[in-house]
Structures are given as structure tokens and as C-alpha cells.
Amino acid sequence: MSFLAFLAADDVTKTPSKFWPEGYEMLFGIPASVIVFFLLWKFAGPTVKKGMAGRTAKIQAELDAGEADRVEADAEAAKIRQAKGDIASERARLLADADTQAAALLEDGRARLEQEVAELETRAAADLTAAAARSGDELRAEIARLSSAAVDHVVTGSLDDATHQALIEGFIAGVGASAGAST
Numbered sequence: 564m565s566f567l568a569f570l571a572a573d574d575v576t577k578t579p580s581k582f583w584p585e586g587y588e589m590l591f592g593i594p595a596s597v598i599v600f601f602l603l604w605k606f607a608g609p610t611v612k613k614g615m616a617g618r619t620a621k622i623q624a625e626l627d628a629g630e631a632d633r634v635e636a637d638a639e640a641a642k643i644r645q646a647k648g649d650i651a652s653e654r655a656r657l658l659a660d661a662d663t664q665a666a667a668l669l670e671d672g673r674a675r676l677e678q679e680v681a682e683l684e685t686r687a688a689a690d691l692t693a694a695a696a697r698s699g700d701e702l703r704a705e706i707a708r709l710s711s712a713a714v715d716h717v718v719t720g721s722l723d724d725a726t727h728q729a730l731i732e733g734f735i736a737g738v739g740a741s742a743g744a745s746t
Contacts, residue, residue: 578585584592 583589
């Protein structure tokens with residue numbers, strides 16, 4: 564077998580083993596892989612480790628914040644429940660105060676109304692008395708006027724001029740005497 568036959572028998576597209584690559588591939592591939600893995604371990608490993616630790620710390624901080632928020636919400640809920648109980652007692656106290664004030668206001672209003680009614684009745688009685696007196700005075704004045712007119716009519720018809728003149732002078736003298744007495 565010649566060298567050319569040996570090369571011709573060997574197909575370069577096929578490996579001699581099903582599981583292992585060619586020797587030269589292993590000669591360059593294994594050290595290259597070791598170098599890449601070493602560099603990844605040396606430089607990328609701490610960065611990945613740091614990133615994972617940061618992520619863990621961030622998640623832990625979020626969990627702690629969530630727990631703190633839950634505790635705060637529970638405390639707030641307890642305050643609200645307590646305040647709700649206080650609201651009921653405060654409402655009852657305010658309603659009782661309002662009822663007391665309403666009763667006092669109603670009593671005060673009734674007292675003022677009774678006082679005003681009494682004052683109005685007193686004023687009405689005084690007004691009635693004054694009106695009665697006024698109407699009596701007006702009636703007397705009207706009677707006097709009508710009497711005077713009737714007397715004038717009767718006197719004028721029955722008096723002569725001399726008697727009429729004497730009556731006027733007597734009246735003037737009486738008025739003058741009463742005017743002199745009042746000064």
C-alpha cells in the first residue's frame with residue numbers, strides 16, 4: 564500500500580471514532596477550553612457572585628420592607644378598629660349633648676314665647692283701654708259738636724239780635740276772665 568493509497572483511504576470528512584474528535588482538535592481545544600474556563604472563573608466568577616449576592620440582598624430588602632409594611636398595616640388596622648369603637652362612643656356622647664342642647668333651646672324658646680305673649684296681652688289690654696277712652700272722647704266731642712250745632716240752630720232761631728250780642732259779649736268776658744286766671 565502506498566502512501567497515496569493510504570491517504571486516499573482516509574476520508575477527511577469523517578473521524579476515526581464516533582465519540583472522540585481528532586487528536587489535533589483535542590490538542591488545541593482542551594487547553595483553549597481550560598484557559599477560557601479559568602478566565603471566566605477568575606474574572607467573571609466574582610462579578611457573577613457579586614451580582615447574585617446583590618440580587619439576594621435586594622430580594623431580602625424587599626421582603627423585609629414588605630414585612631415592615633405588613634406590620635405597619637396591622638398596627639394601622641388595630642388603630643382603626645380602636646378608633647371605630649371610639650367613634651361609636653363619641654357619636655353617642657355627641658347625640659346626648661345635642662339632645663340636651665335641643666331640650667334647653669326648646670325650653671328657652673317656650674319661656675320667651677310665654678313672656679312675649681304676656682307682654683302682647685298687656686299691650687293689647689292697654690291699647691283696648693286707650694281705644695275705649697279715645698272712642699269715648701270722640702263720642703263726647705261729636706255729641707258736643709252736634710249739641711252745639713243744635714243749640715246754635717235753636718238759639719239762632721229764637722234769639723233776637725240784642726240777646727245774641729249780649730251772649731257773645733258774656734262769652735268773651737268769660738274767656739278773658741279764665742285766660743287772666745290761668746296766667
